[in-house]
Amino acid sequence: MSSYLAIDETLLEAKNSLWTAKEIMQQPDCWRATLAIVKAARTQLDSWLAGVLDKPNAQIIFTGAGTSAYVGEALVGYLNQQLDITCRSVSSTELVACPEQYLQPNRPTLLVSFARSGNSPESVAAVDVVNNYVTHCAHLFITCNRDGALNQQAAQHENCFSLLMPAQTLDQSFAMTSSFTSMLIASIAVFSDADDAILSIAETVEKNIPAKLAKLKELAELPMHRLVYLGAGSLKGYAQESALKLLELSAGQVMGYFESPLGFRHGPKSLVDDKTLIVLFGSTKFNVFHPEEIFM
Secondary structure (H helix, E strand, O other): OOEOOOEEHHHHOOOOOOOHHHHHOHHHHHHHHHHHHHHHHHHHHHHHHHHHHHOOOOOOEEEOOOOHHHHHHHHHHHHHHOOOOOEEOOHHHHHHHHHHHOOOOOEEEEEEEEOOOOOHHHHHHHHHHHHHOOOOEEEEEEOOOOOHHHHHHHOOOOOOOEEEOOOOOOOOOOOOOOHHHHHHHHHHHHHHHHHHHHHHHHHHHHHHHHHHHHHHHHHHHHOEEEEEEEEOOOOOHHHHHHHHHHHHHOOOOOOOEEEEHHHHHOOOHHHHHOOOOEEOOOOOOOOOOOHHHHHH
């Protein structure tokens, strides 16, 4: 019998957790497959993007709903360092509700839409909103569903380009895992020179997951009722997604919260008690306090 995350497949099936565990474990393979897809499309995609982004004052808006929106949140800080063009993250739920607060009719805009299914009403409506509001616009769809409305729409309109993720990233679990990370990897590969780094990360994660499982199991068994994720810059987007994953996969039994490390010191730290676990996303690139200083 197979096992995933060092848990027997029979037990995972009994707990209705098999797809979640499998999709967590498959991520390094998905990232390699995603990178291969981007490489195969690169010449055509770069030519198409140049026609959009070469316009004066052009901008890129990353959009999606829920987890798909957090792909953009995790991207924009990094890409604003890599590109000479403004990158923004605006959820499709916001873009559809109040487009006038985010869109400028005369500013050329590339809307990058992330979606697992590509069928949600907000995803489809966001495309229509931008088409109707912005004079010069284009759409890059990064989705996981070949049969989804967004992917189908790309074949019908010249201002649309679809980048379809590997078939296995169409997650069957309620919570998006490999779909989130693969769409993130695809965007990094499209908009920056990071192919070697992506392959290195895939290899490192593949080795580290089995090595860290015992410690992760130990943490998961702690009697916690709140879990706080802290990250600065782009890592705040990862913290945001992590809090949502906890909320979804615990069915709300464990509350997830996210903030920046320094922002957490102002008010939010009051939620901490003896059953709160705090996860700090660290980076040598950002100036953040040491963990013990967060609570001073």
